[in-house]
Amino acid sequence: MIRTTLHATTFTTPCGPFSVAVDDTGAVVATAFGNLARLRERLPEKWNPIGDTFHELAAIEKQVKAYFAGKRQTFDLPLAAHGTEFQQRVWAALVAIPFGETRSYGQLAAELGHPGAARAIGRANATNPICLLVPCHRVIGADGSLAGFAFGKDIKRRLLLHEGSLPARARTMDIQRHLF
Numbered sequence: 001m002i003r004t005t006l007h008a009t010t011f012t013t014p015c016g017p018f019s020v021a022v023d024d025t026g027a028v029v030a031t032a033f034g035n036l037a038r039l040r041e042r043l044p045e046k047w048n049p050i051g052d053t054f055h056e057l058a059a060i061e062k063q064v065k066a067y068f069a070g071k072r073q074t075f076d077l078p079l080a081a082h083g084t085e086f087q088q089r090v091w092a093a094l095v096a097i098p099f100g101e102t103r104s105y106g107q108l109a110a111e112l113g114h115p116g117a118a119r120a121i122g123r124a125n126a127t128n129p130i131c132l133l134v135p136c137h138r139v140i141g142a143d144g145s146l147a148g149f150a151f152g153k154d155i156k157r158r159l160l161l162h163e164g165s166l167p168a169r170a171r172t173m174d175i176q177r178h179l180f
Contacts, residue, residue: 006043014068014162016155018031018033026055026056028077028130028133029080081129082129083129086124087128094135094138097139099163100165102140105121135159137159146160
């Protein structure tokens, strides 16, 4: 088995630690809210991320911090997520969801020409190895609920609040939680 060395780093965001791994070309292979151990969980076995000072990592950190500072709504970074053709199509559709907007799994399925395939879209969304940069957090339940997110609904809620797109149902649930 060929082992590929990745360059990785972790830095602090308002949602906690954020880790990123890039290949030797500087393309982002995976990201995670959490430390390098959490990042490793999102990588195929053949990859072995190492922490270092690869210069592309600083540019990624700068863009992510600008996003959280409200100075950036999109990312201009090379991405190299590995997945099936279907997963790649779903992930490309995620990148096309504008900042400040959400889509339901069913809406995304219809946009991709697979109406009725909301569950398959959900599975592909769940396997997205490049969170935040490929904004899987912008996909919600048809009823406005904050359906699954690999890093928990609290981080998903915080990201959608930051983008001004937290669904009314999720806001109502927040209020109810605090009242009862």
